[in-house]
Amino acid sequence: MVKKNSNYRREAKSLKYVVEEPLELLTFLLNVMSNRSRNSVKSILARGQVTIDDHIETKYNYMLRPGQTVTILKNKAAIKQDVLIGMSIIHEDDDIIVINKEAGLLSIATEKEKNQTALHQLMDYVKKENPENRVFVVHRLDKDTSGVMMFAKSEQVKRKMQDNWKEIVKERTYVALVEGKVTKEKGYISSWLRESKTHLMYSSQTPNDGLHAITHYQLIQANEEFSLLEVQLETGRKNQIRVHMQDLGHPVVGDKKYGSKQHKAIGRLGLHAKVLSFNHPTTNELLLFQTDVPQSFLAKSS
Template identity: 55%
Template sequence: MQKGRKRPLPKGQAQTDRNKAYTVTEPAELLPFLLKHVTGAGRNVIKNILAHGQVAVNGKSTTAYNYQLQPGQTVTVSKERPKEKLPFEGLSILFEDEHLIVIRKDSGLLSVASDTGKDNEVTAYRQLMAHVRLDDPGNRIFIVHRLDRDTSGVMLFAKSEAVQQQLQNNWQDAVRERSYVALVEGMVKKEQGSVKSWLKESKTLKMYSSSRPEDGLLAVTHYKVLRAGKDFSLLELHLETGRKNQIRVHMEDIGHPIAGDKKYGARTRPIGRLGLHARVLAFIHPVTGKLVRFETEIPKLFLKPFQGQLQN
């Protein structure tokens, strides 16, 4: 054997080494780190492993060659390609760990099945249940809060009943920020304000503000004007309470119903959907105790009525 030439690895060694965990001891990019530590695998093999989602950093899969590693992290390389994930309809996952799933729901998708819904009705709940059962048929998810069918935005699900109960029982304290954007009818002249009322539900299942103080559930909504035109305004809304249809009722109360919300007084449907989007949700993680925050973009459709107009 020539001097300096590496001896060939025993058959199967590379495959075995690619099923190991490696501890990061100094800052590095992921691809060079793998090339250094995964023995018996060339550059193309490593890139192929990365591309197929077989590399995870602290348990979270990544395909980024330039992922910045920090000391103390663990890089796991699996010899098995991950199972194919189910395609989602009307939702995308923003975050997932062993306790929670945070999604962005599209307008038109039900959060959970309606009482009169069909057994095969597509919902966020059913899709996510099928998603977690790919790993274990015994896995389940639990809904923490709901968004109306025609409202889009950030939604939170728990992976155990214990986590669900912890979140729901401490919702007011756990949630640090919960904001929406709403396209409403008319020009809102007051730049910011608050709406406070006591909400009740009619026999036709429509929520309304009682004319008597403390007659119902207290609801408080704060708003700020982002854009205003002659016919429509775009508002940022922060919830102090989280009552059923709270924003929709309060916008009707101030004379500026949400565009497309015929149930609560709207006369127009300029964007072909309800003009309400849950943009931000920030809360204390029930297990780690850390503050986590999820923010989504304002739907482009919400800006359509202001095109060609001067901003206020």
């Protein structure tokens, strides 16, 4: 196996600004980019070239708070040629690519968005080396969840990973910023999850009423308003952590779909995939990838 750039990251020229007063994002950008037209600034926003602290932001009316850092990728040509927007590659070899995805970036295409996704960008990236190269989705992270995500570079590797997921994957650890003060140091939630016609996941205590899901959690830190939990998945069901945190009575911050009242507290969903550890599909080597807990999670729960 040939390793390539295990700490590879493509960087574009970017501008960073620290917010000094409450202001809507578009107004702020028009002030700091006074040489650009309103339409030009709107385009930069729409393309996902603006990040706030640890997430991509595209809403014109997003309310900035003092102390936040706004980063703007400023070179439009670089976007097309050299830059991975909303993600960075933390490991690549002949079989897999592991990325750190920012909140706000889709894993795969939807009806509304085809190009600004992790999969599409990685497909473009590998084709630069060889037009025949491809990338395949092994698992997904929700758009508003950040953290470690893996892709396969062949159909064979993808199938091997998916068919043997429980045996190959050794650890999946998340951190969740949740509402309220969690008083229990550690625990777990067990229920059966099923999906409604409107794609909402429901949790049931009736055995076999859906797919069995088990989530373990441990308290990292808390104050009266927010708690930071380390969460480990024993099973990997759709929206599992989000539903189980609602079951716990402490919904994930920013998760209106599953009971959050504090949906503007950090400007994003309070969920981050911190650790992914698995046996390499070809070499069987045990690999572990870890990303930093977003600063906004730590600040809110301290």
